[in-house]
Amino acid sequence: xxxxxxxxxxxxxxxxxVSLVGKARARGQLNVQVHxxxxxxxxxxxxxxxxxxxxxxxxxxxxxxxxxxxxxxxADGYETGSRAPSLIVPTPSGRPFTQELAVxxxxxxxxxxxxxxxxxxxxxxxxxxxxxxxVHEVSIGDYVLAGGEAAVLVITEAVARLLPGVLGNAxxxxxxSFAPGAMANLLEGPVYTKPPEWRGRGIPDVLxxxxxxxxxRWRRDEALRRTTANRPDLIERCDPxxxxxxxxxxxxxxxxxxxxxxxPYGRFWRRxxxxxx
Numbered sequence: 466x467x468x469x470x471x472x473x474x475x476x477x478x479x480x481x482x483v484s485l486v487g488k489a490r491a492r493g494q495l496n497v498q499v500h501x502x503x504x505x506x507x508x509x510x511x512x513x514x515x516x517x518x519x520x521x522x523x524x525x526x527x528x529x530x531x532x533x534x535x536x537x538x539x540a541d542g543y544e545t546g547s548r549a550p551s552l553i554v555p556t557p558s559g560r561p562f563t564q565e566l567a568v569x570x571x572x573x574x575x576x577x578x579x580x581x582x583x584x585x586x587x588x589x590x591x592x593x594x595x596x597x598x599x600v601h602e603v604s605i606g607d608y609v610l611a612g613g614e615a616a617v618l619v620i621t622e623a624v625a626r627l628l629p630g631v632l633g634n635a636x637x638x639x640x641x642s643f644a645p646g647a648m649a650n651l652l653e654g655p656v657y658t659k660p661p662e663w664r665g666r667g668i669p670d671v672l673x674x675x676x677x678x679x680x681x682r683w684r685r686d687e688a689l690r691r692t693t694a695n696r697p698d699l700i701e702r703c704d705p706x707x708x709x710x711x712x713x714x715x716x717x718x719x720x721x722x723x724x725x726x727x728x729p730y731g732r733f734w735r736r737x738x739x740x741x742x
Contacts, residue, residue, distance in 0.1 A: 466571075466628060467496045467547045470578040470617055471534045473513055475499045477614040486622055489631045497621075498538075505533040514583050523584040531579065531590045538577060539597075550575040552600045554591060555616035557609050559602030562620060564643035566603070570620070571627035578620075580613025647685075650699045650707070654687025686715045693719045693735075700733055708733075 470478055478499045481487065489495040503511040514524035535552075542550060551573045560566070570576060579586060591600060605616045626632055643649060657668040671683045689712060692699050700716070705723060708716065713723070721733045 466494070466573070466625075467498070467542060467545075467575045468578070468621065469498045469500065469538045469542070469576070470580065470614075471500045471502050471531070471538065472578075472580050472612075472614055472617075473502045473582060474612065474614055475501050477612075478617065480618055481621060484622075485631055486625045489625055489628065492630075494628055494630055495625055498541075500534060500538060502530050502534055505530045505537065517584060525584050526581055526586045528587045528590055531586055532593065535577070535579075535590075535594060542575060542577075547575045549573065550577055550598045552591075552594050552598055553578045553617075553620065554586075554600060554602045555580050555605070555613035555620070556585060556602050557604050557607070559604040562603045562605045562616075562623070564623070565649075566601070567620070567623040568627060570601070571624045576624070578613075578617045580617050582612040647707070648688065650692075650703045651688040652692045652696060652699075654684055654691050682711060685712065689715050690719060693721065697735060700735075703733070705732055 472478065478497075481497050481499070482490070486495065486497075490497055502513055506512055512527070513530050514526050517523065517525045539550065551570070553570070553576050555578065579590075591602070594600060603616070603620065605619050610616065643651075657672060661668055661673070669683065671679050674680065689700075693716070700721065716722075716733055720736045722736055724732050724734055
Protein backbone atom coordinates (compact mmCIF):
# COMPACT_ATOMS: atom_id res chain seq x y z
CA UNK A 466 0.00 0.00 0.00
CA UNK A 467 1.11 3.53 -0.75
CA UNK A 468 0.09 6.26 1.68
CA UNK A 469 0.62 10.00 1.08
CA UNK A 470 -0.03 12.73 3.66
CA UNK A 471 -0.09 16.42 2.74
CA UNK A 472 0.21 18.62 5.82
CA UNK A 473 1.61 21.90 7.10
CA UNK A 474 3.12 20.01 10.06
CA UNK A 475 5.19 17.11 8.65
CA UNK A 476 6.87 16.53 12.03
CA UNK A 477 3.48 15.61 13.47
CA UNK A 478 3.63 12.41 11.41
CA UNK A 479 6.89 11.17 12.98
CA UNK A 480 5.02 8.42 14.91
CA UNK A 481 4.55 6.70 11.53
CA UNK A 482 8.21 5.67 11.90
CA VAL A 483 7.65 3.58 15.04
CA SER A 484 5.76 0.49 16.20
CA LEU A 485 3.83 -1.66 13.73
CA VAL A 486 3.57 1.06 11.10
CA GLY A 487 7.30 1.79 11.27
CA LYS A 488 8.14 -1.90 10.93
CA ALA A 489 5.74 -2.25 8.01
CA ARG A 490 7.50 0.66 6.31
CA ALA A 491 10.91 -0.88 6.96
CA ARG A 492 9.78 -4.19 5.45
CA GLY A 493 8.36 -2.46 2.38
CA GLN A 494 4.74 -3.39 3.15
CA LEU A 495 3.74 0.24 3.48
CA ASN A 496 5.16 3.10 1.42
CA VAL A 497 4.52 6.33 3.36
CA GLN A 498 5.27 9.73 1.84
CA VAL A 499 4.76 12.89 3.94
CA HIS A 500 4.60 16.20 2.05
CA UNK A 501 4.78 19.77 3.33
CA UNK A 502 1.87 21.75 1.87
CA UNK A 503 3.95 24.94 2.06
CA UNK A 504 6.21 23.53 -0.68
CA UNK A 505 3.37 24.49 -3.03
CA UNK A 506 3.08 28.12 -1.93
CA UNK A 507 4.72 30.89 -3.92
CA UNK A 508 4.62 34.01 -1.76
CA UNK A 509 7.23 35.14 0.75
CA UNK A 510 5.02 34.15 3.71
CA UNK A 511 4.13 30.67 2.40
CA UNK A 512 0.47 31.47 2.85
CA UNK A 513 -1.94 28.52 2.95
CA UNK A 514 -5.08 30.22 4.33
CA UNK A 515 -7.33 33.23 3.84
CA UNK A 516 -10.49 34.77 5.30
CA UNK A 517 -13.79 32.98 4.59
CA UNK A 518 -16.30 34.26 2.08
CA UNK A 519 -19.47 35.31 3.90
CA UNK A 520 -17.51 36.47 6.93
CA UNK A 521 -17.16 34.76 10.28
CA UNK A 522 -14.30 33.78 12.55
CA UNK A 523 -11.33 31.66 11.57
CA UNK A 524 -9.47 31.10 8.33
CA UNK A 525 -9.98 28.71 5.42
CA UNK A 526 -7.22 26.76 3.65
CA UNK A 527 -6.72 28.00 0.09
CA UNK A 528 -7.44 26.11 -3.12
CA UNK A 529 -4.18 26.82 -4.96
CA UNK A 530 -1.68 25.11 -2.61
CA UNK A 531 -3.92 22.09 -2.14
CA UNK A 532 -4.64 21.74 -5.84
CA UNK A 533 -0.97 21.98 -6.82
CA UNK A 534 0.08 19.63 -4.04
CA UNK A 535 -2.47 16.96 -4.88
CA UNK A 536 -1.72 17.19 -8.60
CA UNK A 537 1.97 16.68 -7.83
CA UNK A 538 1.33 13.74 -5.49
CA UNK A 539 -0.92 12.07 -8.05
CA ALA A 540 1.62 12.56 -10.84
CA ASP A 541 4.41 11.06 -8.73
CA GLY A 542 2.26 8.13 -7.70
CA TYR A 543 1.25 7.27 -11.23
CA GLU A 544 4.87 7.56 -12.39
CA THR A 545 5.96 5.05 -9.74
CA GLY A 546 3.24 2.57 -10.61
CA SER A 547 0.65 3.32 -7.96
CA ARG A 548 -2.98 2.87 -9.00
CA ALA A 549 -6.56 3.52 -7.89
CA PRO A 550 -6.00 6.32 -5.34
CA SER A 551 -8.55 7.20 -2.68
CA LEU A 552 -8.67 10.59 -0.98
CA ILE A 553 -9.16 10.52 2.80
CA VAL A 554 -10.34 13.81 4.30
CA PRO A 555 -10.27 13.81 8.13
CA THR A 556 -13.09 16.06 9.34
CA PRO A 557 -15.52 16.11 12.28
CA SER A 558 -18.30 16.51 9.71
CA GLY A 559 -17.45 13.21 7.98
CA ARG A 560 -18.85 9.70 8.36
CA PRO A 561 -17.74 7.86 11.51
CA PHE A 562 -14.51 5.90 11.18
CA THR A 563 -15.34 2.29 12.03
CA GLN A 564 -13.62 -1.07 11.86
CA GLU A 565 -15.74 -1.80 8.80
CA LEU A 566 -14.32 1.25 7.05
CA ALA A 567 -10.79 0.34 8.19
CA VAL A 568 -11.20 -3.04 6.49
CA UNK A 569 -12.50 -1.34 3.34
CA UNK A 570 -9.56 1.06 3.22
CA UNK A 571 -7.03 -1.71 3.89
CA UNK A 572 -8.06 -3.23 0.56
CA UNK A 573 -7.20 -0.06 -1.36
CA UNK A 574 -3.72 0.19 -2.93
CA UNK A 575 -3.21 3.92 -2.41
CA UNK A 576 -4.53 6.38 0.19
CA UNK A 577 -3.94 10.14 0.10
CA UNK A 578 -4.67 12.07 3.31
CA UNK A 579 -5.51 15.78 3.52
CA UNK A 580 -5.37 16.76 7.21
CA UNK A 581 -6.62 20.34 7.44
CA UNK A 582 -6.15 23.15 9.94
CA UNK A 583 -8.14 26.28 10.78
CA UNK A 584 -11.77 26.01 9.56
CA UNK A 585 -10.91 23.39 6.95
CA UNK A 586 -10.15 23.28 3.22
CA UNK A 587 -12.03 25.30 0.60
CA UNK A 588 -14.84 22.95 -0.45
CA UNK A 589 -13.99 23.27 -4.12
CA UNK A 590 -10.84 21.21 -3.57
CA UNK A 591 -12.82 18.22 -2.30
CA UNK A 592 -15.39 18.56 -5.07
CA UNK A 593 -12.67 18.77 -7.72
CA UNK A 594 -10.87 15.60 -6.68
CA UNK A 595 -14.12 13.72 -6.14
CA UNK A 596 -14.37 13.73 -9.93
CA UNK A 597 -11.06 11.89 -10.16
CA UNK A 598 -11.14 9.35 -7.34
CA UNK A 599 -13.24 8.07 -4.41
CA VAL A 600 -13.32 10.57 -1.56
CA HIS A 601 -13.93 9.52 2.04
CA GLU A 602 -14.69 12.30 4.51
CA VAL A 603 -14.01 10.61 7.84
CA SER A 604 -14.52 11.55 11.48
CA ILE A 605 -12.74 9.72 14.31
CA GLY A 606 -15.19 11.02 16.92
CA ASP A 607 -17.72 13.60 17.96
CA TYR A 608 -15.23 16.27 18.91
CA VAL A 609 -13.03 18.85 17.21
CA LEU A 610 -9.22 18.81 17.13
CA ALA A 611 -6.83 21.60 16.22
CA GLY A 612 -5.99 19.71 13.02
CA GLY A 613 -6.43 16.44 11.17
CA GLU A 614 -2.95 14.98 11.69
CA ALA A 615 -3.95 13.04 14.81
CA ALA A 616 -6.81 11.52 12.83
CA VAL A 617 -4.34 10.46 10.13
CA LEU A 618 -2.31 8.60 12.75
CA VAL A 619 -5.43 6.87 14.09
CA ILE A 620 -6.71 5.84 10.67
CA THR A 621 -3.28 4.72 9.44
CA GLU A 622 -2.67 2.47 12.43
CA ALA A 623 -6.14 0.94 12.21
CA VAL A 624 -5.68 0.26 8.49
CA ALA A 625 -2.02 -0.82 8.51
CA ARG A 626 -2.50 -3.56 11.10
CA LEU A 627 -4.96 -5.22 8.73
CA LEU A 628 -2.46 -5.49 5.88
CA PRO A 629 -1.17 -9.02 5.25
CA GLY A 630 1.99 -9.75 7.21
CA VAL A 631 1.93 -6.63 9.40
CA LEU A 632 0.74 -8.40 12.55
CA GLY A 633 2.90 -11.25 13.82
CA ASN A 634 -0.19 -13.47 14.07
CA ALA A 635 -2.59 -13.09 11.17
CA UNK A 636 -5.47 -14.20 13.42
CA UNK A 637 -4.81 -11.49 16.02
CA UNK A 638 -7.52 -9.15 14.78
CA UNK A 639 -10.19 -11.84 14.29
CA UNK A 640 -11.69 -11.35 17.76
CA UNK A 641 -11.08 -7.60 18.03
CA SER A 642 -13.86 -5.29 19.07
CA PHE A 643 -15.98 -4.57 15.97
CA ALA A 644 -14.18 -7.23 13.89
CA PRO A 645 -16.27 -8.37 10.91
CA GLY A 646 -18.30 -11.47 11.67
CA ALA A 647 -19.46 -12.50 15.13
CA MET A 648 -17.81 -9.46 16.80
CA ALA A 649 -19.11 -6.88 14.32
CA ASN A 650 -21.21 -5.01 16.91
CA LEU A 651 -19.56 -6.14 20.13
CA LEU A 652 -16.71 -4.99 22.36
CA GLU A 653 -14.00 -7.47 23.22
CA GLY A 654 -14.10 -8.74 26.81
CA PRO A 655 -11.28 -8.70 29.39
CA VAL A 656 -8.01 -10.54 28.79
CA TYR A 657 -5.49 -12.07 31.20
CA THR A 658 -1.92 -13.41 31.19
CA LYS A 659 0.66 -14.84 33.63
CA PRO A 660 1.06 -14.93 36.59
CA PRO A 661 -2.16 -16.68 37.61
CA GLU A 662 -2.37 -14.59 40.79
CA TRP A 663 -1.36 -10.94 41.26
CA ARG A 664 -1.89 -8.91 44.43
CA GLY A 665 -4.48 -11.36 45.61
CA ARG A 666 -6.38 -11.26 42.32
CA GLY A 667 -6.80 -14.44 40.32
CA ILE A 668 -8.15 -15.11 36.88
CA PRO A 669 -11.44 -16.81 35.93
CA ASP A 670 -11.21 -20.58 36.43
CA VAL A 671 -12.64 -21.29 33.00
CA LEU A 672 -9.50 -19.86 31.37
CA UNK A 673 -7.45 -22.56 33.13
CA UNK A 674 -9.85 -25.37 32.27
CA UNK A 675 -8.47 -26.19 28.84
CA UNK A 676 -12.05 -26.59 27.63
CA UNK A 677 -12.07 -24.60 24.40
CA UNK A 678 -15.85 -24.61 24.04
CA UNK A 679 -16.41 -23.24 27.54
CA UNK A 680 -13.67 -20.66 27.07
CA UNK A 681 -15.21 -19.47 23.80
CA ARG A 682 -18.62 -19.18 25.49
CA TRP A 683 -17.13 -17.25 28.42
CA ARG A 684 -15.44 -14.82 26.06
CA ARG A 685 -18.67 -14.32 24.15
CA ASP A 686 -20.61 -13.72 27.38
CA GLU A 687 -18.02 -11.21 28.57
CA ALA A 688 -18.20 -9.40 25.23
CA LEU A 689 -21.98 -9.14 25.65
CA ARG A 690 -21.57 -8.01 29.25
CA ARG A 691 -19.09 -5.26 28.37
CA THR A 692 -21.06 -4.10 25.33
CA THR A 693 -24.35 -3.80 27.22
CA ALA A 694 -22.58 -1.84 29.96
CA ASN A 695 -20.45 0.50 27.84
CA ARG A 696 -22.17 0.67 24.44
CA PRO A 697 -25.84 -0.32 24.74
CA ASP A 698 -26.48 1.47 21.45
CA LEU A 699 -24.57 -1.30 19.68
CA ILE A 700 -26.90 -3.96 21.05
CA GLU A 701 -29.93 -1.94 20.02
CA ARG A 702 -28.60 -1.70 16.45
CA CYS A 703 -27.70 -5.37 16.15
CA ASP A 704 -29.49 -7.60 13.72
CA PRO A 705 -31.17 -10.12 16.06
CA UNK A 706 -29.99 -12.95 13.82
CA UNK A 707 -26.44 -12.52 15.14
CA UNK A 708 -27.54 -13.77 18.58
CA UNK A 709 -27.76 -17.50 19.17
CA UNK A 710 -29.73 -19.16 21.97
CA UNK A 711 -26.92 -18.76 24.52
CA UNK A 712 -26.47 -15.10 23.56
CA UNK A 713 -30.17 -14.44 24.15
CA UNK A 714 -30.00 -16.17 27.52
CA UNK A 715 -27.08 -13.96 28.57
CA UNK A 716 -28.80 -10.84 27.30
CA UNK A 717 -31.86 -11.75 29.35
CA UNK A 718 -29.69 -12.11 32.46
CA UNK A 719 -28.21 -8.69 31.69
CA UNK A 720 -31.67 -7.12 31.52
CA UNK A 721 -32.40 -7.16 27.80
CA UNK A 722 -35.39 -8.60 25.95
CA UNK A 723 -36.36 -9.05 22.29
CA UNK A 724 -39.03 -6.74 20.95
CA UNK A 725 -42.25 -8.72 21.37
CA UNK A 726 -43.84 -6.81 18.50
CA UNK A 727 -41.12 -7.74 16.05
CA UNK A 728 -40.18 -10.92 14.28
CA PRO A 729 -39.13 -13.87 16.43
CA TYR A 730 -36.16 -12.77 18.47
CA GLY A 731 -36.66 -9.19 17.29
CA ARG A 732 -34.29 -6.37 18.10
CA PHE A 733 -33.38 -6.15 21.76
CA TRP A 734 -34.37 -3.38 24.14
CA ARG A 735 -33.21 -2.84 27.71
CA ARG A 736 -35.48 -3.46 30.66
CA UNK A 737 -35.22 -0.99 33.55
CA UNK A 738 -37.20 -1.87 36.67
CA UNK A 739 -39.95 -3.33 34.51
CA UNK A 740 -40.22 -0.22 32.30
CA UNK A 741 -39.38 -0.47 28.61
CA UNK A 742 -36.70 1.88 27.29
